[in-house]
Amino acid sequence: MNPTTEYAWLLVGTNLLLFLIVAPLFEGIVRRVAARVQSRQGPPLWQPLYDVLKLLGKENIDATGILPFRLAPLVALASILCVVAILPVAGRATALTPYADTLSVICLLTLGGVAVLVGAFSGKNIFALIGASREMTTMIMVEPILFMILLLGVLKTGSLDLTTVLYGTPAGHYGWAGLVMIVVALFALQAFVGRQPFDIAEAEQEILGGPFIEYSGPNYALFKYYMMIKQMFYAYLLIAVFVPVLHSGLLGVDLIAQMLLTAVVFLLIGLLAATHPRFRIDQALNYFAGLFVLALGAVAGALFG
Amino acid sequence: MVFTIYDGLFAGLLLLLAAAFITPLFAAKRTLAGSLNFAFCLAAGVLFALVSIAVLSGGAPAEPFVLKVGALAIPFLIDGFSAVFLGLIALMSTLTAFYCIGYMEMEHYRHYGLADFLRSFPVFIAGMAGIVTVDDLSTGFTIAWQMMTVASFFLIRFDHHDQAITRSANKYLLLMELAWVAIIAAAALIPHAGLGTPLHALAEGLGSADTGLRTLSYGLLLFGFGMKVGMFPLGQLWLPDAHSSAPSPISALLSGVMIKTGVYGIVRTLFWMVPEPAQHLEARHLGLILAGFGVVTLFIGTVQALKQNDAKRLLAYSSIGQMGYVLLAIGTAHWFVLSGNPLLQSLAVLALIGVLYHTTNHALFKGLLFLSTGSVQYATGTKDLDQLGGLLKLMPITALVAAIACVSIAGIPAFSGFASKWAIIASGLLGGKSAGVIVLFGVIALMTSTITLALTVKFYGMIFTSAGVEWSHKGGVREVGLVMLLPMALIAAICLVQGFFPGFFIELFVRVFAHSEGSLVQALFADPATQASLTHSWAGVGLTLGGQPVAFVMPLALLAMLTVAGLFAAWLRRAGGAEQRQAPVWLCGYQTLNSANSYTSSHIFAAFKNFMWWTGGNVPRASKV
Numbered sequence: 001m002n003p004t005t006e007y008a009w010l011l012v013g014t015n016l017l018l019f020l021i022v023a024p025l026f027e028g029i030v031r032r033v034a035a036r037v038q039s040r041q042g043p044p045l046w047q048p049l050y051d052v053l054k055l056l057g058k059e060n061i062d063a064t065g066i067l068p069f070r071l072a073p074l075v076a077l078a079s080i081l082c083v084v085a086i087l088p089v090a091g092r093a094t095a096l097t098p099y100a101d102t103l104s105v106i107c108l109l110t111l112g113g114v115a116v117l118v119g120a121f122s123g124k125n126i127f128a129l130i131g132a133s134r135e136m137t138t139m140i141m142v143e144p145i146l147f148m149i150l151l152l153g154v155l156k157t158g159s160l161d162l163t164t165v166l167y168g169t170p171a172g173h174y175g176w177a178g179l180v181m182i183v184v185a186l187f188a189l190q191a192f193v194g195r196q197p198f199d200i201a202e203a204e205q206e207i208l209g210g211p212f213i214e215y216s217g218p219n220y221a222l223f224k225y226y227m228m229i230k231q232m233f234y235a236y237l238l239i240a241v242f243v244p245v246l247h248s249g250l251l252g253v254d255l256i257a258q259m260l261l262t263a264v265v266f267l268l269i270g271l272l273a274a275t276h277p278r279f280r281i282d283q284a285l286n287y288f289a290g291l292f293v294l295a296l297g298a299v300a301g302a303l304f305g
Numbered sequence: 306m307v308f309t310i311y312d313g314l315f316a317g318l319l320l321l322l323a324a325a326f327i328t329p330l331f332a333a334k335r336t337l338a339g340s341l342n343f344a345f346c347l348a349a350g351v352l353f354a355l356v357s358i359a360v361l362s363g364g365a366p367a368e369p370f371v372l373k374v375g376a377l378a379i380p381f382l383i384d385g386f387s388a389v390f391l392g393l394i395a396l397m398s399t400l401t402a403f404y405c406i407g408y409m410e411m412e413h414y415r416h417y418g419l420a421d422f423l424r425s426f427p428v429f430i431a432g433m434a435g436i437v438t439v440d441d442l443s444t445g446f447t448i449a450w451q452m453m454t455v456a457s458f459f460l461i462r463f464d465h466h467d468q469a470i471t472r473s474a475n476k477y478l479l480l481m482e483l484a485w486v487a488i489i490a491a492a493a494l495i496p497h498a499g500l501g502t503p504l505h506a507l508a509e510g511l512g513s514a515d516t517g518l519r520t521l522s523y524g525l526l527l528f529g530f531g532m533k534v535g536m537f538p539l540g541q542l543w544l545p546d547a548h549s550s551a552p553s554p555i556s557a558l559l560s561g562v563m564i565k566t567g568v569y570g571i572v573r574t575l576f577w578m579v580p581e582p583a584q585h586l587e588a589r590h591l592g593l594i595l596a597g598f599g600v601v602t603l604f605i606g607t608v609q610a611l612k613q614n615d616a617k618r619l620l621a622y623s624s625i626g627q628m629g630y631v632l633l634a635i636g637t638a639h640w641f642v643l644s645g646n647p648l649l650q651s652l653a654v655l656a657l658i659g660v661l662y663h664t665t666n667h668a669l670f671k672g673l674l675f676l677s678t679g680s681v682q683y684a685t686g687t688k689d690l691d692q693l694g695g696l697l698k699l700m701p702i703t704a705l706v707a708a709i710a711c712v713s714i715a716g717i718p719a720f721s722g723f724a725s726k727w728a729i730i731a732s733g734l735l736g737g738k739s740a741g742v743i744v745l746f747g748v749i750a751l752m753t754s755t756i757t758l759a760l761t762v763k764f765y766g767m768i769f770t771s772a773g774v775e776w777s778h779k780g781g782v783r784e785v786g787l788v789m790l791l792p793m794a795l796i797a798a799i800c801l802v803q804g805f806f807p808g809f810f811i812e813l814f815v816r817v818f819a820h821s822e823g824s825l826v827q828a829l830f831a832d833p834a835t836q837a838s839l840t841h842s843w844a845g846v847g848l849t850l851g852g853q854p855v856a857f858v859m860p861l862a863l864l865a866m867l868t869v870a871g872l873f874a875a876w877l878r879r880a881g882g883a884e885q886r887q888a889p890v891w892l893c894g895y896q897t898l899n900s901a902n903s904y905t906s907s908h909i910f911a912a913f914k915n916f917m918w919w920t921g922g923n924v925p926r927a928s929k930v
Contacts, residue, residue, distance in 0.1 A: 059885075074878070081873065121771050133908070144752035158855065
């Protein structure tokens with residue numbers, strides 16, 4: 001193994017460690033922000049990690065006795081970990097980036113959602129099914145929006161290679177289509193990360209956690225971890241797509257700069273979540289349809305403009 | 306004596322025709338007759354498969370052959386492109402015939418005689434084999450089309466005591482004859498065309514025709530073959546009714562193979578029958594028009610599928626949707642090839658590979674989905690998604706093979722739909738600015754694949770997991786026998802191979818087009834640069850343009866990554882030393898009596914279904930959410 005491949009494998013490890021450790025911290029920021037908005041003290045920043053660790057030791061109750069129920073949390077976490085391992089963080093391709101293009105990564109992200117659905121569908125709990133139905137509906141509308149955000153890069157570079165798509169175009173070259181897309185991305189952000197006003201699938205006060213209602217202990221811990229990492233992935237993606245890498249020459253510096261920016265995105269997520277009441281699914285659908293048309297317009301603008 | 310590929314083809318066809326006379330004699334002994342039917346289909350299937358393999362592996366340009374029957378001359382041509390379809394027909398018909406032995410024993414079918422069924426089944430297969438091997442659009446085409454259509458009409462109306470079913474079958478017959486008239490009329494309009502004029506002569510004739518006539522011919526051909534393939538809005542007229550009426554193995558053949566003859570016809574029309582002068586005139590736009598129809602078909606078909614509560618109607622609508630992908634790819638490829646832009650031409654290669662790849666993948670996974678639904682119907686007596694559920698414990702093997710089919714159609718990474726949809730969508734997107742509106746079509750196609758995912762989850766969830774308390778309570782539902790499981794398992798295995806080794810298939814399809822004489826794209830595919838741009842390794846396939854890998858699909862690599870990550874997750878789950886316990890879902894004490902309170906297929910995605918009311922295909926809802 002030559003030094004460059006060693007370095008690339010090192011990046012896989014760095015990515016995984018980074019997301020596994022920092023994702024709960026970012027979740028902590030969101031909870032703290034929400035608490036401050038509501039004039040509460042809020043939990044410690046590491047509380048989400050403590051939650052996961054504690055859940056790992058709790059009793060694991062199997063409510064269905066069939067394989068899909070037990071498989072779902074594994075697939076969910078595995079899929080998002082694969083995405084993270086593939087993701088070229090701070091402009092540098094990892095050893096696994098050459099094995100998946102943009103379409104593959106989108107499919108992997110969808111796989112995580114499917115795992116949640118399969119888990120929900122394996123039980124007889126109606127709340128789980130309602131939640132799953134809403135989750136899938138959201139996914140149908142939001143997935144293409146995410147894709148169109150990446151598509152501008154595809155159109156500019158003529159490539160589906162993830163590093164090229166994410167970092168191949170200087171932000172200035174996107175023109176007004178890029179500006180529209182930033183707006184779309186900001187408006188879709190809460191839906192990407194499944195937060196208020198778009199926490200329709202889980203909606204604790206209404207359907208008691210929806211797809212996750214029958215999950216407990218380590219299974220639930222895996223799902224929680226999956227959601228935190230997914231949330232961080234989406235927040236990070238906005239930074240990766242729209243904010244140019246620092247290019248300081250040092251991975252550490254670039255990375256820290258990007259993580260600080262990601263933390264800002266999380267502040268935004270927390271603020272929006274704490275100040276917006278939940279949409280009904282039909283309201284959300286209309287909202288997404290508007291964003292979809294807007295994004296499609298931006299893509300058309302990039303194509304024909 | 307040298308045994309040519311045509312000897313093999315005719316021997317197979319004769320065997321099937323003989324079967325149509327012999328097996329009905331044994332119709333009273335159902336199992337024996339079914340086995341006999343299978344034996345004939347197997348023999349013919351082996352012959353067809355040998356012909357197909359000989360053509361595909363030989364790579365030599367196939368010689369045409371003219372069969373003289375009295376005054377009629379019927380030209381035949383088996384080139385690589387025909388061979389792919391012939392092989393598909395051989396595979397699916399043989400396995401389905403095997404499945405039929407068990408399936409026709411179903412309680413519901415006991416009081417129906419099998420003679421008609423046994424007479425029609427081999428004729429149907431012979432007709433399909435004929436369609437993809439005859440080389441004219443008059444005599445031979447008519448014989449093959451009528452054999453296929455009339456035989457399948459009798460197969461669809463098998464359950465003829467039900468008036469709705471005979472009505473669907475009549476409608477099917479009528480529309481297929483209409484399609485036939487359109488195609489025959491198109492061929493008759495072409496100058497210098499007579500009975501038994503081979504395709505390349507028809508193409509020359511089209512070249513000398515004037516623009517109006519040529520446009521009319523192309524329009525009629527696309528109408529006729531579009532009807533067969535299920536293009537919007539034609540497919541909606543017959544496809545869901547016919548597919549849901551026919552016995553499940555027949556639906557598997559209709560959806561798995563028969564509608565592919567439409568794909569065959571459209572590709573032949575667009576890539577073999579557009580002569581040089583027409584390429585710069587109106588035929589230039591054929592591809593874009595077809596791509597437009599394709600994208601509408603895939604979106605509308607799939608959304609309509611999502612609304613269905615009848616398992617087989619759901620699958621039928623989804624077939625329309627999947628054929629939309631194929632039409633989109635055919636149109637994209639045609640438009641790109643004629644664009645004259647070298648970048649778009651290299652993407653056309655990928656799109657055309659996507660056509661054949663998705664067609665063959667769809668044949669297998671949709672066939673398997675219909676067979677699984679058949680097994681469920683066999684075991685439970687219903688195909689209503691509102692009533693089914695929880696069969697995973699009772700029918701584990703059917704559930705497993707259905708799961709493989711579902712992940713394949715949904716395009717989950719590493720399974721077959723993943724690679725073929727990748728080829729179709731990537732080829733559209735990479736064109737960038739010069740591809741224009743095709744890029745937007747690609748976005749719609751990608752969105753639709755998420756809807757496909759949703760309907761697959763619903764289909765699988767409503768049949769095999771979720772509620773279904775009644776079944777487990779009532780008892781009496783058992784896994785189907787080995788005779789039905791074996792063909793399903795075989796198809797599932799092939800599905801996996803299709804998904805895991807895209808390199809093999811892509812190389813095969815490149816060879817197919819490179820060695821099929823007379824097409825627009827032969828030179829393009831035979832170009833070593835084309836073959837060099839598609840690199841494949843153990844992990845999958847990559848497309849290289851201008852020295853840069855621009856798109857790649859690596860199913861095995863993704864599978865390996867997922868496995869490693871999954872093992873890590875499994876370790877993490879056990880790391881805390883948590884205790885395991887089984888406890889049923891708390892349903893307020895009504896563990897087996899909550900059927901009135903369950904969330905059924907009608908309720909799922911209700912908001913989305915309402916949102917998409919304008920796409921049609923709506924199903925009246927049983928109750929409000």
